[in-house]
Amino acid sequence: MRKFLTLIALFFASVKMLFAISSQAKVEVPGALFNEGAYSHIKEVPEVLFNQNYTLRLDYVFSGDAHHTEISLAKMARLEGWWGRNVNTDRLHLRGNGIITLTDSATRKVLYTNSFSTLFSEWQSTSEALTTRKAFENVFLVPMPAAKAYVTVELIDKSDNLTASFTHLVNPADILIRPITSPYTPDRCRYMHKGGDSRNVIDVAIVGEGYTKEELDIFYRDAKQTTDEILSYEPFKSLADRFNFIAVPVESSESGVSIPLKNEWKQTAFSSHFSTFYSDRYLTTLNLFDLHDALAAVPYEHIIILANTDNYGGGGILNSYVLTAAHNRWAMPVVVHEFGHSFAGLADEYFYDDGTDQYDLTKEPWEQNITTLVNFESKWYDLLSQELETSSENGKGKAKSRERRKNKQPKIGTGDYYGIEVVTKADQALPAYKTLVEADYKVGLYEGGGYLSKGIYRPYPTCRMRDNSYPLFCPVCVRAITRMIEYYTIQ
Numbered sequence: 001m002r003k004f005l006t007l008i009a010l011f012f013a014s015v016k017m018l019f020a021i022s023s024q025a026k027v028e029v030p031g032a033l034f035n036e037g038a039y040s041h042i043k044e045v046p047e048v049l050f051n052q053n054y055t056l057r058l059d060y061v062f063s064g065d066a067h068h069t070e071i072s073l074a075k076m077a078r079l080e081g082w083w084g085r086n087v088n089t090d091r092l093h094l095r096g097n098g099i100i101t102l103t104d105s106a107t108r109k110v111l112y113t114n115s116f117s118t119l120f121s122e123w124q125s126t127s128e129a130l131t132t133r134k135a136f137e138n139v140f141l142v143p144m145p146a147a148k149a150y151v152t153v154e155l156i157d158k159s160d161n162l163t164a165s166f167t168h169l170v171n172p173a174d175i176l177i178r179p180i181t182s183p184y185t186p187d188r189c190r191y192m193h194k195g196g197d198s199r200n201v202i203d204v205a206i207v208g209e210g211y212t213k214e215e216l217d218i219f220y221r222d223a224k225q226t227t228d229e230i231l232s233y234e235p236f237k238s239l240a241d242r243f244n245f246i247a248v249p250v251e252s253s254e255s256g257v258s259i260p261l262k263n264e265w266k267q268t269a270f271s272s273h274f275s276t277f278y279s280d281r282y283l284t285t286l287n288l289f290d291l292h293d294a295l296a297a298v299p300y301e302h303i304i305i306l307a308n309t310d311n312y313g314g315g316g317i318l319n320s321y322v323l324t325a326a327h328n329r330w331a332m333p334v335v336v337h338e339f340g341h342s343f344a345g346l347a348d349e350y351f352y353d354d355g356t357d358q359y360d361l362t363k364e365p366w367e368q369n370i371t372t373l374v375n376f377e378s379k380w381y382d383l384l385s386q387e388l389e390t391s392s393e394n395g396k397g398k399a400k401s402r403e404r405r406k407n408k409q410p411k412i413g414t415g416d417y418y419g420i421e422v423v424t425k426a427d428q429a430l431p432a433y434k435t436l437v438e439a440d441y442k443v444g445l446y447e448g449g450g451y452l453s454k455g456i457y458r459p460y461p462t463c464r465m466r467d468n469s470y471p472l473f474c475p476v477c478v479r480a481i482t483r484m485i486e487y488y489t490i491q
């Protein structure tokens with residue numbers, strides 16, 4: 001995604017060196033954030049509205065050009081087990097750029113709904129889409145309905161306009177719903193972390209791309225490092241018992257991934273390649289059907305694809321997948337950042353002076369960690385305090401802040417942060433590094449975020465969603481991730 005591309009520029013523009021430095025990290029967690037104890041009180045779904053023994057896999061093709069969108073059903077399949085949410089199934093937590101909803105045909109009751117983003121929508125903003133029509137694969141997992149049900153897929157643009165909507169009826173007794181499985185059965189896989197029963201926790205599958213059979217040990221090592229890295233960040237660290245990470249040892253016939261710029265094309269499991277949309281470092285796979293075919297036998301809801309390459313690149317798409325190059329020095333901070341996109345729907349907090357128009361400044365974006373101030377109260381307004389609001393001006397204006405708060409006119413900070421050059425592990429002992437981690441930053445409104453230097457605000461001087469040299473998520477992102485985890489695991 002563009003999110004990834006802009007991240008690259010940040011790497012090379014202002015941040016010289018990046019690496020994983022999270023083990024010593026401490027994070028300022030807003031009070032009463034974790035809903036202690038509630039997790040142990042998860043109830044069974046009170047009313048059985050769907051068949052918890054099966055997943056309905058829906059394969060679609062999204063096609064069109066810059067101005068037209070078509071959604072078509074390609075095929076349906078049945079998987080053993082349902083590993084998605086068993087709580088809050090009938091409500092969305094974030095809107096996303098697309099929504100899929102399963103509705104009981106008789107009662108019109110919503111059985112399940114989820115939001116997503118898609119590579120197709122991003123492609124529609126490229127110049128190629130002005131002259132070409134293209135088709136993209138998309139896969140969604142929903143619980144198998146107990147009776148006939150409607151599935152509705154909707155796509156929404158940055159200005160909140162519905163660009164396409166498609167509804168079709170699913171009969172769970174349809175003989176053409178193919179039961180499928182995969183050679184990668186659980187006994188061939190390894191759990192990198194097991195927080196609990198798959199029915200109650202968030203199941204993340206880590207799959208290899210471009211690892212040959214002889215390289216699977218390298219894959220397991222990379223998968224373990226990835227898991228450990230994500231779980232070293234708050235709030236994942238404190239809520240690790242809500243996650244499973246399973247490594248699925250998918251084999252590719254050739255080692256590495258395709259790099260079109262070098263005319264290097266490899267036969268790999270998911271046919272991923274750099275130069276997506278002609279952007280050199282944009283590494284994605286368009287073969288979502290192949291990806292989900294490989295995962296059909298394991299419990300999974302979220303997907304992290306590790307690419308066996310030291311060429312730098314990757315991307316993260318909400319409720320679709322993370323794909324990152326596993327073998328370069330930035331791999332670990334990047335995979336955490338991208339998981340912030342794909343799991344929690346976080347926005348990028350970085351920006352450029354000549355930023356893109358990926359957001360409509362007359363609308364409030366749905367991502368929780370940026371705001372256009374159109375509806376700031378829906379964001380982190382409640383985290384602003386008298387002291388916090390004035391942090392960027394050395395305490396000036398404290399007396400006025402109470403009045404500002406009362407009048408709902410949050411003060412806009414002018415403080416900025418340009419990163420720190422941390423080069424080696426030894427540098428972690430340097431005062432500059434200590435200052436970075438323990439910096440007395442305050443939640444506020446900092447102009448610049450979502451690729452734009454003006455008109456969009458972020459909550460904190462820096463964050464994992466802004467800068468890969470900063471080893472923490474900011475407090476607003478910590479809260480957003482926490483809320484997402486609770487959405488999955490607490491009724």
Ligand SMILES: [Zn+2]
Nearest residue numbers: 463465474477
């Ligand atoms: Zn943040």
